[in-house]
Amino acid sequence: MEPQSSPDRQASSAWTHDFGSPAGAGRGGAWAAVGAPALVLGASYVGFGAFVHQSGLTFFQGVASSITGWALPGQIALIEIFVAGGSLLAAAIAVGLANARLMPMVVTLLPILREGDAAPSPRLIHYLSAHFIALTGWAVAMQRCPDMNPRQRLPFFLGFTLVIWLSTVFCTALGFFLVEVLPPTVTLGLVFLNPLYFMLLFTIDIVRRDRRWALLIGVVLGPLLHMITPEWGLLITGLVGGSLAFLITQYDRQRNPGRGKS
Amino acid sequence: MTVSAWWFLLVGAIVTYGWRAAGVALSGRIDPNSALMRWVACVAYALLAGLIARLIVAPQGALGDTALWMRLSSAGVALLVYFIFRRSIVLGVTAGALWLMAVTTLAGG
Structure with missing residues (x-):
């Protein structure tokens, strides 16, 4: 698809992580997400699903939030302001401020994913891929992609983030349903997962x-x-x-x- | 609550994706470590820290019906277990949530 780019001519040993092909890199990324990343984020989204239920929103609204507005802090802030009776404008600004850090994250990651790309400006695939840039996938890609053949970086990133994105959508639904079958006290524990999780994350920071x-x-x-x-x-x-x-x-x-x- | 939650979700999705698309368009043209970007990060972190503190101290919904000491002690247990077990977030969060379930069950029963 692209003109010959210099990284392809280098020996494969130049890259410490070589999946053999872009498709292999996509599978490698997907496998890298199965396990700890999907589980930890999944638990957060079970908590989010329970939070959605407790806040009086519907099942489809909760799932839609995770599909379209994917970035947990902004999702929680949005629902908090909705429940507090805030205006659309207040919600828009709060989500905008909570998620503003996504912009510099994309700015730093995209040149790594696009290295060796002959096109002067980002293409449609990059705009589509940007939807999947959130904290977990960004941190892993920033760490691992520079060691890969540039042609394998975007497939690896997409394989990884698609798995965690789909698992968070599933876990949002799961958390919502669990509220209906579990005792109220257990539900309280689920809703409290995210405040505790972010509190500990911030303690590190x-x-x-x-x-x-x-x-x-x-x-x-x-x-x-x-x-x-x-x-x-x-x-x-x-x-x-x-x-x-x-x-x-x-x-x-x-x-x-x-x-x-x- | 006169406006449907769907409008909130739509606006949230547009704003969130807007930042991502802006990042793609601006990549290679702006310095992510500039003073402006550092200010953006500070605003985001202050807002999120405020949000988390509010979710613990003054939550809405069913959590708001629990006593403040229950939520604060749950946060304390999470921190304690986190530091005791070599900074394990998973264990800390699990312990804090279990603690909240235990005290609300005992207080309710």
Whole structure:
């Protein structure tokens, strides 16, 4: 399909991960997702499905959320604001802020996936693939794809992310159904999975000085502003708290430029 | 709640995909480590930290009917188990959720 690109002429041994062919890379990616990545994310989405049910949304709305708006924090924020009686505008801005980090993630990953591509600008396949860029698939692709033949990178990424995407859609449905068959106390535990999961994820990030202040200020402002204005509390937390954290971090970087990230 | 949840989902999908498409269009043209991108990351992390704190301290729905000490102790158990068992997120989350199920069952029964 593409003109001859230089990576193809290199010996296969130049790439430490070689699946033999693009199709093989797609299968390799799919197998890499089966197991821990699909299970951990699946559990989160079982929690999300239960959360959807508890929030009064329908089965199809929950599944549609995971199919179309795939990125868990934004999905949770959207439903939180809907249930709190917030406006569409408030929900749009909150999801926009929660998911804004997807943009720089795509910016960093796409050049790796497109390396050796002769076309000057991204093609349709890249715009379609971008829908599957979320935290888990991005982190794995950033780590593993640079070691692969460039022709195998996009197939690997798509194989990996399609498996975890489909499993999250399935788990959203599963979580929704479990609420109807399990005792209410067990349901509470399922709904609480995601707050606990993200709390622990953020605990890891507290040591990173580029994230520490945003997290600490957000934790304090979130509940406080929610009491003052349930509709706009999250937005103000993000904009005011995030900007404040950014200024502190900038000041810190200028004073201690050599201290690295932690 | 006069507007259907479907409109919220539609808007959420458009906004979310919009960022991804923008990333494709801008790749190779902007620096992901620029000050603007760092600000974007700070805003996202503050918002998400606020969201998580709110889901624990002041949740809506059935979780809101549980006592605050139950949710806080569940978070405490999750943190404790996470640190004891060599930073295992799976064990921490499982322990916290089981704890919440246990205390709500005991308090309810």
